[in-house]
Amino acid sequence: MDHPSPHADLLDALHQRLGERGLLRDPAAMARYLSDWAGERLGMPLAVARPASTTEVAETVRLCRAHGVAMTPQGGHSGLVAGALPAADGGELVISLERLDRIRDIDPVNFTMTVDAGCILETIKQAAAEHDCDFPLSLGAQGSCQIGGNIATNAGGLNVLRHGMMRQLVLGLEVVLPDGRVWDGLTALHKDNRGYALAQLFLGSEGTLGIVTGAVLKLSPRAIQSRTALLGLPSVEAVIALYGRARRECCDLLSAFELIPRRCLELAMEATPELTEPLDAPDPWYVLMEVSASGAMDLDAMLEGLLAHGMEANLVRDGALASSDAQAARLWQFRESMLEGQRRRGEHLRTDISVPISAIPDFVAQASRAIHARSPDCEIIAYGHVGDGNLHFNILPPAGMAETQKKAHLHDLETRLFEILDEFGGSLSAEHGIGRTKQAAYLARLSPVERELVEGIKALFDPAGLMNPGRILPDRR
Numbered sequence: 001m002d003h004p005s006p007h008a009d010l011l012d013a014l015h016q017r018l019g020e021r022g023l024l025r026d027p028a029a030m031a032r033y034l035s036d037w038a039g040e041r042l043g044m045p046l047a048v049a050r051p052a053s054t055t056e057v058a059e060t061v062r063l064c065r066a067h068g069v070a071m072t073p074q075g076g077h078s079g080l081v082a083g084a085l086p087a088a089d090g091g092e093l094v095i096s097l098e099r100l101d102r103i104r105d106i107d108p109v110n111f112t113m114t115v116d117a118g119c120i121l122e123t124i125k126q127a128a129a130e131h132d133c134d135f136p137l138s139l140g141a142q143g144s145c146q147i148g149g150n151i152a153t154n155a156g157g158l159n160v161l162r163h164g165m166m167r168q169l170v171l172g173l174e175v176v177l178p179d180g181r182v183w184d185g186l187t188a189l190h191k192d193n194r195g196y197a198l199a200q201l202f203l204g205s206e207g208t209l210g211i212v213t214g215a216v217l218k219l220s221p222r223a224i225q226s227r228t229a230l231l232g233l234p235s236v237e238a239v240i241a242l243y244g245r246a247r248r249e250c251c252d253l254l255s256a257f258e259l260i261p262r263r264c265l266e267l268a269m270e271a272t273p274e275l276t277e278p279l280d281a282p283d284p285w286y287v288l289m290e291v292s293a294s295g296a297m298d299l300d301a302m303l304e305g306l307l308a309h310g311m312e313a314n315l316v317r318d319g320a321l322a323s324s325d326a327q328a329a330r331l332w333q334f335r336e337s338m339l340e341g342q343r344r345r346g347e348h349l350r351t352d353i354s355v356p357i358s359a360i361p362d363f364v365a366q367a368s369r370a371i372h373a374r375s376p377d378c379e380i381i382a383y384g385h386v387g388d389g390n391l392h393f394n395i396l397p398p399a400g401m402a403e404t405q406k407k408a409h410l411h412d413l414e415t416r417l418f419e420i421l422d423e424f425g426g427s428l429s430a431e432h433g434i435g436r437t438k439q440a441a442y443l444a445r446l447s448p449v450e451r452e453l454v455e456g457i458k459a460l461f462d463p464a465g466l467m468n469p470g471r472i473l474p475d476r477r
Ligand SMILES: Cc1cc2nc3c(=O)[nH]c(=O)nc-3n(C[C@H](O)[C@H](O)[C@H](O)COP(=O)(O)OP(=O)(O)OC[C@H]3O[C@@H](n4cnc5c(N)ncnc54)[C@H](O)[C@@H]3O)c2cc1C
Pocket: 037, 038, 072, 073, 074, 075, 076, 077, 078, 079, 080, 082, 083, 084, 097, 117, 138, 139, 140, 141, 144, 145, 146, 147, 148, 149, 150, 151, 152, 153, 154, 155, 156, 157, 158, 206, 207, 208, 210, 211, 212, 213, 339, 431, 432, 435, 468, 471
């Protein structure tokens, strides 16, 4: 005997409102909404709704609210903390924003762009460039992540040291609240001090306070030239000393400054065999840096000067300055391929922590000692965006460790790493957010006052607790 599907009334109403393209119920059709970039997969949603407008998002949310069904807002599912993946119990409706993909308006004089939340980041960057502007958020997942996901996670990529994170790049938002009302906060004002900054509450809220459907983004003048260099250095101390010099000597035109250990270069060359040794001899640490300008400046002279001064001060051992866009792209390929190289090594601990920039050398040394004291044969791969104090202090389990032991072992090492991080006043999430995977560690570090405020905000926006339950805060239903 056929059992009626749970929430059949809701699904019928959604089907009627959103049409065939707007509601997926067949497991094969839903498959691509169930896993993220890392291949992690949680479970099966009730269905996948694909509304095509803000009005349809609002109606979907209203219907869910009326039927008491939880919702999972979903962008490009490139998030790395399982925030956009539906729970395993089949009780959540995935609401994908992928059909809200219109660039609504570009104002190159006001340096703003108004977009639907489902626009892919790469598309936004291209549209800005066509109007002689830059949208400066750049990250490895930009070909698939959506601007709504970037807003919900307060994303920040390679250029944060120059342009800030999403919090600094958003002027206004349009949001469907958990009860289905639409908040129109689509202001294009660069200065606006009217009371509480409501839009900022949604930045980094990971879909727990409402569904972002539109945004006004802040643009920059388009960089007409940029230069990239890969430098070899003897130590992390030298990297940080060079960073201070680079900020000053490069007239605030520094747009990226990446710390890369030797091992990452090797992983990149393994993953992409056409990449070859970039410098004459191996160095323990590398910096991949970029300077860019929207006007005429002698960037070559600037970088050559920095390299010469760095060598005189024994900070830099060797360097390669890209002399064409193709060469620059090749250097950046090391940064991209090293991620694939790590992924191929199977299950490992990924972190996105931050400490004050000046503390990076001590932190790397102390954390490495503490982790190796616990697990002498594990492999540490620490790289990151130096200009933001943001490190990916990743750990590969010892070679040969049984698959069944890895999860618990890596969890134990993460716990130890976070203890050291606490001693440095660091953050356990500088980029990816809390989602599900960081929740316990995050909650354990909240003071009673912080916990009360955070839970109060959630209760104010979402008293029924149906909007992305169990992410950031425990599911209170
Ligand atoms: C290769 C790679 C490199 C990366 N590099 C970086 C980096 O440099 N910096 C960085 O910050 N992150 C980075 N990330 C993480 C990821 O790309 C970002 O978190 C991104 O902002 C997520 O966007 P998304 O559209 O894929 O969101 P999803 O993964 O779909 O969702 C992420 C969270 O946002 C919520 N959400 C999504 N859309 C909406 C919406 N419209 N309204 C409300 N909530 C919503 C979801 O419920 C979920 O909680 C990287 C990821 C990969 C795979």
